[in-house]
Amino acid sequence: MGIDELNPLRADLADERLPEPCTMVIFGASGDLTKRKLVPAIYSLAVDRLLPPSFAVVGFARRPIPDEDFRAQMREGCDRHARRRPVDDRLWPSIAQSIFYQQGNFDDLAAYRALGERLEQIDEARGIAGNRVFYLSVPPTNVPDILRNLGASGLVTRQPRDARPFQRVIVEKPFGVDLETARVLNQQVASVAEEHQIYRIDHYLGKETVQNLMVLRFANGIFEPLWNNHFVDHVQITGAESLGIEGRGNYFEQAGILRDMVQNHLFQIVSLTAMEPPISTGADDLRDEKVKVLKAMRPLAENEIDENVVRAQYTAGSIAGKQVPGYRAEPGVAADSVTETYVALRFFVDNWRWAGVPFYLRAGKGMPKKVTEVALVFKRAPHRLFARLGVTELDEPNVLAIRIQPDEGISLRFGSKVPGPTTEIHPVSMEFRYASSFGAEPPEAYERLLLDCALGDASLFIRGDEVEASWQWIGRIHQAWRAAGGRSVPTYEAGSWGPPEADALLERDGRRWRRP
Amino acid sequence: MTTVEQFTSGERIGVDVQAIERELGSLWREATSDGRQSVTRACLWNVVVRGNGEGFDRACALAQASVSLVPARLLLVRLEPAGGGPEIETWVSANCHLAPGGGKLLCSEEIWMVARGDGARHVPALLRALAVPDVPICVLGLGGVDPRAASDLGVDADRVVVDTGDCEGGRDLEALVRLAHATRANGTRLADLGWLRLGPFRLLLAALFDPPVGAEPLQRLSTVRLRASRHGAATAALLVGWLASRLGWGTARPRGAVGPNGGTWTLSHGRGELALEIEVADGDAGRDGIYELAMETSAGERFGIADAGPRAIRIEATGLPARVVAAPERPDAELLAIALGRRGHDPLLATALARAAELVA
Numbered sequence: 071m072g073i074d075e076l077n078p079l080r081a082d083l084a085d086e087r088l089p090e091p092c093t094m095v096i097f098g099a100s101g102d103l104t105k106r107k108l109v110p111a112i113y114s115l116a117v118d119r120l121l122p123p124s125f126a127v128v129g130f131a132r133r134p135i136p137d138e139d140f141r142a143q144m145r146e147g148c149d150r151h152a153r154r155r156p157v158d159d160r161l162w163p164s165i166a167q168s169i170f171y172q173q174g175n176f177d178d179l180a181a182y183r184a185l186g187e188r189l190e191q192i193d194e195a196r197g198i199a200g201n202r203v204f205y206l207s208v209p210p211t212n213v214p215d216i217l218r219n220l221g222a223s224g225l226v227t228r229q230p231r232d233a234r235p236f237q238r239v240i241v242e243k244p245f246g247v248d249l250e251t252a253r254v255l256n257q258q259v260a261s262v263a264e265e266h267q268i269y270r271i272d273h274y275l276g277k278e279t280v281q282n283l284m285v286l287r288f289a290n291g292i293f294e295p296l297w298n299n300h301f302v303d304h305v306q307i308t309g310a311e312s313l314g315i316e317g318r319g320n321y322f323e324q325a326g327i328l329r330d331m332v333q334n335h336l337f338q339i340v341s342l343t344a345m346e347p348p349i350s351t352g353a354d355d356l357r358d359e360k361v362k363v364l365k366a367m368r369p370l371a372e373n374e375i376d377e378n379v380v381r382a383q384y385t386a387g388s389i390a391g392k393q394v395p396g397y398r399a400e401p402g403v404a405a406d407s408v409t410e411t412y413v414a415l416r417f418f419v420d421n422w423r424w425a426g427v428p429f430y431l432r433a434g435k436g437m438p439k440k441v442t443e444v445a446l447v448f449k450r451a452p453h454r455l456f457a458r459l460g461v462t463e464l465d466e467p468n469v470l471a472i473r474i475q476p477d478e479g480i481s482l483r484f485g486s487k488v489p490g491p492t493t494e495i496h497p498v499s500m501e502f503r504y505a506s507s508f509g510a511e512p513p514e515a516y517e518r519l520l521l522d523c524a525l526g527d528a529s530l531f532i533r534g535d536e537v538e539a540s541w542q543w544i545g546r547i548h549q550a551w552r553a554a555g556g557r558s559v560p561t562y563e564a565g566s567w568g569p570p571e572a573d574a575l576l577e578r579d580g581r582r583w584r585r586p
Numbered sequence: 587m588t589t590v591e592q593f594t595s596g597e598r599i600g601v602d603v604q605a606i607e608r609e610l611g612s613l614w615r616e617a618t619s620d621g622r623q624s625v626t627r628a629c630l631w632n633v634v635v636r637g638n639g640e641g642f643d644r645a646c647a648l649a650q651a652s653v654s655l656v657p658a659r660l661l662l663v664r665l666e667p668a669g670g671g672p673e674i675e676t677w678v679s680a681n682c683h684l685a686p687g688g689g690k691l692l693c694s695e696e697i698w699m700v701a702r703g704d705g706a707r708h709v710p711a712l713l714r715a716l717a718v719p720d721v722p723i724c725v726l727g728l729g730g731v732d733p734r735a736a737s738d739l740g741v742d743a744d745r746v747v748v749d750t751g752d753c754e755g756g757r758d759l760e761a762l763v764r765l766a767h768a769t770r771a772n773g774t775r776l777a778d779l780g781w782l783r784l785g786p787f788r789l790l791l792a793a794l795f796d797p798p799v800g801a802e803p804l805q806r807l808s809t810v811r812l813r814a815s816r817h818g819a820a821t822a823a824l825l826v827g828w829l830a831s832r833l834g835w836g837t838a839r840p841r842g843a844v845g846p847n848g849g850t851w852t853l854s855h856g857r858g859e860l861a862l863e864i865e866v867a868d869g870d871a872g873r874d875g876i877y878e879l880a881m882e883t884s885a886g887e888r889f890g891i892a893d894a895g896p897r898a899i900r901i902e903a904t905g906l907p908a909r910v911v912a913a914p915e916r917p918d919a920e921l922l923a924i925a926l927g928r929r930g931h932d933p934l935l936a937t938a939l940a941r942a943a944e945l946v947a
Contacts, residue, residue, distance in 0.1 A: 077801045078832050079792035088789050090796050116912060119786045122793050123901060123911040160897045164912040197906035199798040234797055505685045506628045506692055507657065 089524035091124030092201035093189055097216055098208035099129025099171065105147035108207065111516035116165050117154040120521055124197045129171045130185060140171035153514050168196065176208065177215040182223035200235030203523055207242055214258050221262030228264050240269045240523055243334050248548065249541040256534040269523045270532040274335040276515025278504065279478040283342045286472065286480065298423045303467060305343065305429045306445045308586050309336045310437035312389050314564065319402025326409045328544060331433040337364065337540045340429065343444050344419050353528035357536060364539035366421045375550040378417065380560065380571045381410035384436035387564030394436065394564045408559050411435040414572035430576060436564035441586045442474040456493055466497040479503035590616045594625065598677035598698060606697060606716060610678055625691045628657035631926055632717040633724045636663040641729015648918050649726055653694035654683045655923035659718050660696040668703025675700045724926060728752055731761040743774050747925045750780030751875060753820035763943040766936055777930035779921045780821040783874045786913055787891065788828065791879065794889050794903045804833055805856050806883035811863045818875015819866045825876065826862065827942030828934060838862065838945050851945065873915055
């Protein structure tokens with residue numbers, strides 16, 4: 071039974087989305103994410119009155135930090151990073167009194183028992199009925215220890231849906247580094263909690279435009295009839311980062327762009343773009359449809375990899391007026407590294423809707439600008455009426471582009487008559503920009519996701535089978551690359567849109583990349 | 587300063603009433619053609635303000651402040667007595683601000699009209715012509731409730747926005763009930779800034795009855811006391827109306843005199859009767875106008891929410907630790923933006939309003 075049914079004063083206040091009183095425990099609280107994203111998101115939610123009066127945050131990490139010092143650090147983080155910054159001095163004291171810190175080692179069971187006692191004290195002092203969210207903001211190597219000890223200490227137990235008090239666990243990506251490790255992680259999670267208690271977070275899903283993909287498709291009558299192989303020629307998905315690897319050489323050498331961006335963020339966008347309408351917006355209905363797309367992606371056989379996948383590495387170049395070093399010159403990167411900083415894929419989604427429609431996906435570091443977008447490129451008009459008049463025809467196809475970041479919005483390109491006595495046709499763009507139409511800045515992705523978890527809404531979180539399906543598809547590429555050994559990879563100059571091989575991937579099909 | 591610069595900086599440009607759209611089009615073309623500044627005109631609503639006096643001025647200022655949150659074409663019509671000028675005079679101006687992220691200047695349009703004497707008869711046709719097509723129309727009225735706010739305009743309003751924080755007791759609340767009936771009959775949605783202002787208060791109150799306390803004590807209520815400021819009297823009645831509709835309270839029977847300073851009532855509910863007291867007093871209780879709501883049960887349990895100074899509310903409840911929580915107050919421009927959104931259509935408002943009207947009838 072939902073809280074709205076238990077409490078008549080809650081009924082019809084659902085729009086307000088105020089969660090039940092609960093405590094959020096952040097493991098790895100001394101890390102950057104807590105200060106830059108998590109607590110600033112909680113602060114902004116509090117300012118927007120989206121948190122219940124009895125809400126508490128408990129940071130948990132190895133370093134001993136007094137509550138007051140931890141609060142001061144969080145205040146500084148909010149002042150610098152919160153959407154609702156600077157911090158309002160009149161509000162902060164009541165928010166600060168709900169923030170606590172508990173020292174402990176992740177592998178020490180006694181520390182979890184001490185945490186449990188502290189949580190009970192906080193429950194009593196703040197009138198919280200034992201509802202808890204455990205946020206694992208830690209490196210993947212710490213996750214097994216934390217899950218095991220959360221289970222052993224009884225802080226997390228297997229619960230039926232709608233159990234009260236609730237226990238939920240948020241797990242940060244990466245969810246494994248391949249199919250095997252993803253399965254192991256899913257098993258570890260399943261050993262202490264039910265799948266519905268697990269919230270695998272990919273902040274991309276918290277972005278307004280990603281959510282708007284569903285609204286655009288399923289709340290409007292005009293797009294969905296066109297959203298299929300009858301009208302769409304091909305789909306392009308771009309995830310470009312202007313930054314290089316920013317000192318994360320050791321990490322990136324192990325990951326590469328395929329793991330860092332494609333398996334998670336961009337495959338989520340593929341799923342939302344290609345999925346069938348879910349029967350409801352409920353978490354499982356939505357995720358059922360998403361996982362079907364991942365399972366429908368045609369696997370690439372080993373001898374098809376070279377033909378459909380391009381990997382590359384950036385060399386020294388210039389981005390936004392600044393000279394940047396090549397990837398191999400970055401600290402922590404091997405001089406003979408073959409790790410990809412760019413990848414372009416060509417694949418098909420083998421189902422009724424998308425049969426025969428190629429999806430082209432590219433992701434890269436060291437690109438000219440930061441941009442993530444999905445573009446549906448439509449087939450041309452079946453008959454070139456105006457060409458017979460000897461006038462300039464529209465060479466560019468119609469494109470519906472959904473810009474996910476930055477400058478979030480949607481544009482539709484179509485041909486229009488140029489004013490004048492001749493029939494000249496020129497492509498024009500009809501633009502919708504979030505910032506222009508709605509004025510206010512959208513909430514940060516973490517605000518939305520933390521609130522959803524506290525409300526028990528897992529729609530924007532990733533389910534275990536989605537993770538495994540995406541690794542299964544990606545795994546074949548990694549396998550082929552491993553088999554190729556130290557074969558050199560193509561290069562592209564930092565500040566360019568990728569290697570010529572990626573252009574050739576589309577040119578072979580008589581297409582070309584959009585300039586995002 | 588050129589005419590275009592005057593226009594985009596917010597100055598009013600006098601235009602011929604016959605040529606408002608043409609003049610606007612020309613000004614925008616000029617404003618966007620010189621390449622000095624990227625200018626975008628945006629419009630999600632037509633917002634109509636009509637009237638005179640202090641309420642009209644406040645409504646105009648509020649509408650102007652809200653366009654940075656919800657871009658809108660403002661149609662501001664001042665009604666004046668005859669004499670001292672032509673029957674109708676019109677001006678246009680732009681209300682511009684930098685879009686989030688900077689760079690682009692985002693502009694809403696304002697069309698000002700002064701209708702003198704019989705000039706008011708031209709207003710409905712002008713509004714019909716000047717409302718941006720395919721964009722919804724909102725009528726904003728502050729400074730007391732006019733039950734004919736929408737019908738007299740001669741346009742099909744999609745939403746009427748009022749503020750019970752402006753109401754002067756029972757008569758205005760009854761007028762609001764009549765307005766609610768009228769708007770419901772023609773499909774117009776009614777939004778109340780006072781009701782939206784109550785939102786956080788209602789949520790805090792509701793949260794007191796989440797587990798572990800649970801909703802059971804609500805069935806045992808024996809006394810409900812509410813203290814409000816003068817400007818919050820109508821909003822207080824709305825709050826009680828909401829409680830009565832949610833908790834199934836019966837008709838309120840006055841136990842004594844009911845007047846501008848409040849009153850006492852008896853109401854039936856599931857397990858007996860409860861005493862309701864509303865006290866209206868002078869003083870400052872923030873924009874929502876509520877000082878305190880205290881509820882007691884027949885078992886002696888107490889639940890209370892009280893004003894605790896600027897941006898703070900004190901919560902006391904049996905079974906929960908007493909504490910002061912942050913309660914940031916939304917500016918009215920934000921409330922108007924909410925009123926123009928999905929939450930501006932709240933079916934609970936109509937039921938709360940109907941029950942509130944019983945108290946003041």
